[in-house]
Amino acid sequence: MAELAVRCAGVNLRNPFLLASGVWGESGESLAGAWSAGAGGVITKSIGSVPRPGYPNPTIEAYERWGLLNAMGLPNPGIDEYPREIEIARRAGATVIGSIFAGDPEEFARLAVRMAATGVVALELNLSCPHAEGFGTEVGGTPENVEKVVRAVTKAVTIPVIAKITPNTGDAAGLALAAQRGGASAVSAINTLRALAIDVHLRRPVLSHGLGGLSGPAIKPVGLACVWQIFEKVTIPVIGVGGIASAQDALEYVMAGARALEVGTQVTFDGIGVFGRLATDLSRLLDELGFARLEDAVGVAHRASSVPPE
Amino acid sequence: MAELAVRCAGVNLRNPFLLASGVWGESGESLAGAWSAGAGGVITKSIGSVPRPGYPNPTIEAYERWGLLNAMGLPNPGIDEYPREIEIARRAGATVIGSIFAGDPEEFARLAVRMAATGVVALELNLSCPHAEGFGTEVGGTPENVEKVVRAVTKAVTIPVIAKITPNTGDAAGLALAAQRGGASAVSAINTLRALAIDVHLRRPVLSHGLGGLSGPAIKPVGLACVWQIFEKVTIPVIGVGGIASAQDALEYVMAGARALEVGTQVTFDGIGVFGRLATDLSRLLDELGFARLEDAVGVAHRASSVPPE
Amino acid sequence: MRTVVAVTERVAETPSTVTLRFPYPTAAVPGQFVMLWVPGDDELPMSLSYTDGPSKGVTVKAMGGTSRRVQSIRPGDRVGIRGPYGNHFDLSPKRVLIVSGGSGAAALAPAAGRSIAAGSSVTVALGATRAPELLFKERFRAMGAHVEVATDDGSEGAKGFVTAVADRLLQSESFDAVWTCGPEVMMKKVIAAAAPRSVPVFCSLERHMKCALGMCDACAIGPYHVCVDGPVFPAPRLENLSDFGTFHRDSSGRRVPL
Amino acid sequence: MRTVVAVTERVAETPSTVTLRFPYPTAAVPGQFVMLWVPGDDELPMSLSYTDGPSKGVTVKAMGGTSRRVQSIRPGDRVGIRGPYGNHFDLSPKRVLIVSGGSGAAALAPAAGRSIAAGSSVTVALGATRAPELLFKERFRAMGAHVEVATDDGSEGAKGFVTAVADRLLQSESFDAVWTCGPEVMMKKVIAAAAPRSVPVFCSLERHMKCALGMCDACAIGPYHVCVDGPVFPAPRLENLSDFGTFHRDSSGRRVPL
Numbered sequence A, B: 001m002a003e004l005a006v007r008c009a010g011v012n013l014r015n016p017f018l019l020a021s022g023v024w025g026e027s028g029e030s031l032a033g034a035w036s037a038g039a040g041g042v043i044t045k046s047i048g049s050v051p052r053p054g055y056p057n058p059t060i061e062a063y064e065r066w067g068l069l070n071a072m073g074l075p076n077p078g079i080d081e082y083p084r085e086i087e088i089a090r091r092a093g094a095t096v097i098g099s100i101f102a103g104d105p106e107e108f109a110r111l112a113v114r115m116a117a118t119g120v121v122a123l124e125l126n127l128s129c130p131h132a133e134g135f136g137t138e139v140g141g142t143p144e145n146v147e148k149v150v151r152a153v154t155k156a157v158t159i160p161v162i163a164k165i166t167p168n169t170g171d172a173a174g175l176a177l178a179a180q181r182g183g184a185s186a187v188s189a190i191n192t193l194r195a196l197a198i199d200v201h202l203r204r205p206v207l208s209h210g211l212g213g214l215s216g217p218a219i220k221p222v223g224l225a226c227v228w229q230i231f232e233k234v235t236i237p238v239i240g241v242g243g244i245a246s247a248q249d250a251l252e253y254v255m256a257g258a259r260a261l262e263v264g265t266q267v268t269f270d271g272i273g274v275f276g277r278l279a280t281d282l283s284r285l286l287d288e289l290g291f292a293r294l295e296d297a298v299g300v301a302h303r304a305s306s307v308p309p310e
Numbered sequence C, D: 001m002r003t004v005v006a007v008t009e010r011v012a013e014t015p016s017t018v019t020l021r022f023p024y025p026t027a028a029v030p031g032q033f034v035m036l037w038v039p040g041d042d043e044l045p046m047s048l049s050y051t052d053g054p055s056k057g058v059t060v061k062a063m064g065g066t067s068r069r070v071q072s073i074r075p076g077d078r079v080g081i082r083g084p085y086g087n088h089f090d091l092s093p094k095r096v097l098i099v100s101g102g103s104g105a106a107a108l109a110p111a112a113g114r115s116i117a118a119g120s121s122v123t124v125a126l127g128a129t130r131a132p133e134l135l136f137k138e139r140f141r142a143m144g145a146h147v148e149v150a151t152d153d154g155s156e157g158a159k160g161f162v163t164a165v166a167d168r169l170l171q172s173e174s175f176d177a178v179w180t181c182g183p184e185v186m187m188k189k190v191i192a193a194a195a196p197r198s199v200p201v202f203c204s205l206e207r208h209m210k211c212a213l214g215m216c217d218a219c220a221i222g223p224y225h226v227c228v229d230g231p232v233f234p235a236p237r238l239e240n241l242s243d244f245g246t247f248h249r250d251s252s253g254r255r256v257p258l
């Protein structure tokens, strides 16, 4: 069986499949559950400085098995209470990455210090929420802002920092490059695509917040393009996320340049067992395609292609 | 039956469903065919100054019935030969809108004059091809460029000008506003989302060009968000496009702010009969929901919503 | 994924509970719940109090803002429905004791109905704060269930907690299963009462819900998500959960005392 | 949507044509085509010259760059396949005349095979530039078809156009249908020859193709898209099309003389 273990952003992962932030990540038991279901690591729900209830329901809308729209509104228990949950996950042996969000570089830095103190192996900075005012494009929409936030955080903590890049931009690679300049150990892409659903009977948006973010298989082609473009520009590892539902999807991301992967929405469609299945299937697929190690497949599609990137 | 006829961008449409640019739009007979199948109007393939063969195959990849990836590479017969095709469509009685693409404002203006001379009722400027170097973000990626191109064109011609906005941006509404400043009579949104597919067996991108554009149902939620945000900012009419497959999809766009609609990918999944079906179904749906005219539904979801736009 | 339906019927069941009926042909099983969207307000999980046939129903108790708003809904008003979600009661036991506290009867009544129709005998220990709040008392009786009542103020039946009635019934009669829905402290007592007699207990839990799809983690309790692993849990799954009967999570995911 | 397969067999059929066989279990009907992707080069429409069973095949004539490249493919090399696409020959006629020019036999051979297997009698007028280029002559004979040959240089069979052979056969025998594939000028002549005898003619057309999904318009001829409305057309659909036999469209969509 092909070797799935990878080292990414200075963290050893038993396999590349991380639980994506915002899914099963509010309680320590759920994080532990994802770990024991076979995830290579778990990323917490994005945690802020204070508890946040999020938006009223409806907060989600599903499209068959190909897409999911959400505007949870970054609900989270806040950094004062959350260490308890991380402790539960760590006691279960999980490799935990702490996701945080904030409104400016200083708040990010303060939060980062608190999150690092919980013993997480790395931080992921949510620079890309498409629907929470003040926490999305405001901090992650321009290379300048991305660089400032990442620099503030990398100065404040010693653990690796992963910058999660928004796809709601004309130039994801430019944002990733800014994160690299700011000192990020890796970038992850993509978060959800800004999106909307309307109920024609009620003549109003379905989600209480109106705008939300699209995830699931529908965004895989978009995530792949972002990872591809980012891989061409940065030297730090790229973590691929968006619509991964099968080992083949995973390998597409890896060949486009991803060293690790995050899986979110598919947990809804398949249950948490998706992690065990993905790892087994990917190992088999690599065998079949003649790769001894996942690592050997990272970015290979760039070499084959005779076409210059855009 | 509810009234589907609308006036949009100074053009009278017998129904709001326009054939989207790039689908069935290379030959005059096909344009005429879409018209006789019931389209409210037809938009030509984007035409350039000289003939362009486009990229080699593979140029498309389909995802079941929810998405389609393409990088045709803007193949077109060029403005010297294309008037022949428009003539065929016009003789068949079709309301024809001429789509053009170019590399800078001056070329846009020159082409616009030639296209206007063919007797099309309006122009659509393709400011948003996600995969053709020099013709996509370069001309449509910033408000400054959009405004310049639109102004150059509106100064050069007297017929209405529609600016087609890219969704590969953090701020589609800002681009639309720039188009309005430049004198556009309407904006259309969205073009395809930049996307990629990789063949894991061959370790290379599927499309010969590598990057392409995603269309079809998968992008409907994204298109709706763009139209929603644009409608909040501009006073000119908005034309909704992206993933329209049913009357309900169409009405979502209308309630989000669209006065007219374009349909592309669904022609692949349903055949050209989709136009007749959409018109009949939409008229029925409007009846059922108590709208006497399509016009009465334009933008109504904004009024119901208590939530401020982002 | 949501269906917008016009409410066809509104029944004031007790001073604090209202049943709404609406057309929703999707098949459902007693114990399952739907997400009920009150446009412009919120979307709440609600057990189906009527599961059979094309017309479904929910029975809502006035609690906070949204449930009060639900009560003001009139026939013709439109709500959004998605679901049904979650697991359900196993209807195979032949002699069932139902222990219902407050609005818990909403989840239990359709289970009793199908069970009796299939030939089981059902006894209901029905609790409420006071006599007029006894939910579905007549409905249970009309089905052919044997109903025993407890009220906090003694205005009808035994005075005090319904768990005392349940305890007595468990001592005097034999049951194959106990189904219970109501405050978690009540359900904890029911589990304790049934334990010496080795009667399996199934509890229907309520937790804050957002997605109802097993994703957002809002409804997490221990290793479970009530929306997909529940709402019905066999007692052994709950007994070792420190939060059962003591803590739940609020909308932000903070653990707060029940 | 594409399946990448390893070619299992390569057969040099004539000096200019090569058959590639590959595993592709999806069902296909004679007349349909696939899109054959030569990684790193291009993707071309190719009629299935073998439609039955899990192993399909295409037979490719060396034309321009890509088709030459196809010919250099060896067993074990991988190609992408999608499809089959398009309509197919109606196999119900009992007495069929096939008129094949050049690589047209690729589309016609499997139709002949199934037709004969179903009890029809098939006569083939097989044309080529010279004797070694007569594609599938032995294959047609082995099926039980009656084969008459024409070559441009007279190196085998009648000297001259295969249409002359077809004309003679149409005069001397009775047919229920004519199937033809080859250069459009040839097919035009076949239509003309069959007209006086009122035998319906079905032509398999080739046009530049990109999507094969009836969308990109590359393959438009008159009101039709060859990829979805064809490739097989009954003659009356073609007769009034000004481009039939005269113009096609190049990759840019320009009308260029055939």
Ligand SMILES: Cc1cc2nc3c(=O)[nH]c(=O)nc-3n(C[C@H](O)[C@H](O)[C@H](O)COP(=O)(O)OP(=O)(O)OC[C@H]3O[C@@H](n4cnc5c(N)ncnc54)[C@H](O)[C@@H]3O)c2cc1C
Binding pocket: A057, C033, C042, C043, C044, C045, C046, C047, C048, C058, C059, C060, C061, C062, C063, C064, C065, C066, C067, C068, C103, C106, C107, C205, C206, C207, C208, C209, C210, C231, C249, C250, C251
């Ligand atoms: C599976 C399930 C079935 C239920 N069935 C019924 C039923 O049949 N009848 C009935 O009256 N109630 C039922 N409930 C409870 C109901 O969903 C609400 O909790 C209750 O109506 C109070 O809502 P509120 O917004 O009016 O109260 P609030 O004043 O907003 O809050 C009161 C309490 O309700 C909780 N609550 C608020 N929003 C939610 C939410 N989205 N999900 C869960 N709890 C929430 C709060 O945490 C708080 O503890 C059920 C809950 C669940 C989880």
Ligand SMILES: Cc1cc2nc3c(=O)[nH]c(=O)nc-3n(C[C@H](O)[C@H](O)[C@H](O)COP(=O)(O)OP(=O)(O)OC[C@H]3O[C@@H](n4cnc5c(N)ncnc54)[C@H](O)[C@@H]3O)c2cc1C
Binding pocket: B057, D033, D042, D043, D044, D045, D046, D047, D048, D058, D059, D060, D061, D062, D063, D064, D065, D066, D067, D068, D103, D106, D107, D205, D206, D207, D208, D209, D210, D231, D249, D250, D251
């Ligand atoms: C439905 C259909 C079935 C076909 N079946 C066969 C077959 O069984 N055997 C066979 O040898 N050929 C077949 N062809 C023709 C084949 O697709 C190519 O046109 C031919 O192989 C020449 O390709 P090339 O790139 O080598 O030539 P080029 O030198 O590139 O071009 C030569 C000619 O081929 C045409 N061509 C190039 N690319 C395409 C394309 N994507 N689609 C269509 N035409 C193209 C050009 O317009 C030009 O006229 C079929 C075509 C169609 C439409």
Ligand SMILES: Cc1cc2nc3c(=O)[nH]c(=O)nc-3n(C[C@H](O)[C@H](O)[C@H](O)COP(=O)(O)O)c2cc1C
Binding pocket: A020, A021, A022, A023, A045, A046, A068, A070, A072, A074, A099, A125, A126, A164, A190, A191, A192, A214, A215, A216, A217, A219, A241, A242, A243, A244, A262, A263, A264, A265, A266, C215, C216
């Ligand atoms: C319900 C939900 C909540 C999410 N919450 C967060 C979050 O708090 N922080 C974050 O960085 N990403 C969040 N995301 C985005 C995911 O982590 C992921 O980037 C995105 O969903 C794409 O991956 P997927 O298609 O596998 O779900 C959330 C996604 C969903 C569906």
Ligand SMILES: Cc1cc2nc3c(=O)[nH]c(=O)nc-3n(C[C@H](O)[C@H](O)[C@H](O)COP(=O)(O)O)c2cc1C
Binding pocket: B020, B021, B022, B023, B045, B046, B068, B070, B072, B074, B099, B125, B126, B164, B190, B191, B192, B214, B215, B216, B217, B219, B241, B242, B243, B244, B262, B263, B264, B265, B266, D215, D216
């Ligand atoms: C094959 C294909 C070709 C296209 N070509 C063009 C084009 O030439 N000019 C243009 O403005 N848009 C082009 N588009 C974009 C469509 O007009 C439309 O904006 C997009 O596909 C979204 O709509 P849909 O989901 O209904 O297809 C093309 C789309 C497809 C699928």
Ligand code: FES
Binding pocket: C208, C209, C210, C211, C212, C213, C214, C215, C216, C217, C218, C219, C220, C225, C226, C227, C228
């Ligand atoms: S309500 Fe979201 S996981 Fe249960």
Ligand code: FES
Binding pocket: D208, D209, D210, D211, D212, D213, D214, D215, D216, D217, D218, D219, D220, D225, D226, D227, D228
């Ligand atoms: S090949 Fe695209 S329409 Fe036929």
